[in-house]
Amino acid sequence: MLVPLKFVPLFKYRIWGGEKLKSVLNKDYDSDAIGESWEISDVPNDETIVADGQFKGYTLKQLIQEFKGEFLGESVYKQFGEAFPLLIKFIDAKTPLSIQVHPNNEYAKTHHNSFGKNEMWYIMQADQDANIIVGFEKEIDKIQFKQHLEDKTVLEVMHHENVTKGDAFYIPTGRIHAIGAGVMLAEIQQTSDVTYRVYDYDRVDKTTGKTRDLHTDQAIEVLDFNVENSYKTVYDKELNTSNTLIHSPYFKTNFLPVKGELTKDYTNTDSFVIYMCVSGALSITHAEKEYVLQTGETMLFPASINQVVLKSNNAEILEVYF
Incomplete structure (x- = not known):
């Protein structure tokens, strides 16, 4: 009989990572600059395993292979087969993430043999005046965007939004975004590790001694330049209710x-x-x-x-x- 399952998290070094996953969420690791805790993952070579109980050591793939729709749900198994569709994370940004965008299913399938990356953020903690970047502040086109990148003024056309605990945001594919310094959040996304960076503050990664790769050509192909009136999700908080x-x-x-x-x-x-x-x-x-x-x-x-x-x-x- 299948039972509730906890998995062993995978801790990911990130150039922008901090200490909150350890100090606030009590995660157990010894490394510095851990930016992400992958809680449930079926990403190839980054599969989480069951932490304890009769299925200790099982990966998601092994559970799906053995139990199929009993594990995933019959409709989910019919749609995805042995691929688990979601990647679940906690993220701690000590410094800002790169300005980035994710491709949709079709583009990601063609270019990376991967799912696209629609995702959402739920803010768990934010330092005073901490913000995120989500979407554009004003209408621009591809030519203007390229010019802002060349001039290193791209931050000026981004929509910055101060955040506090409980704020939530949907980040569909094509929407430019970045988590700002001092923000810790829960992230729910499609199973994908495809990210196109467009700006990274010219930072040097101490583990490589180099700046990180940018992917501006791919990003411009998938960017959605539409401006929304509001990017934050409004929701109810009724007790003992989903x-x-x-x-x-x-x-x-x-x-x-x-x-x-x-x-x-x-x-x-x-x-x-x-x-x-x-x-x-x-x-x-x-x-x-x-x-x-x-x-x-x-x-x-x-x-x-x-x-x-x-x-x-x-x-x-x-x-x-x-």
């Missing part, structure tokens, strides 16, 4: 604040379900066994799990499924 946060064709995420006891029934959800604990702690009971989920931890419920009982004094969960 409040719609971001529902896209690529994943669905709800905001679930838990206080007291709550029974969740997933009988009609033909998908695995992932919980990311973004605040507080809760106990999860399934088949008379209790599991604990703390801030900064992630748990996956295979699709065959129809019901769980949640208990918490005060926890906030991102509920993710396909």
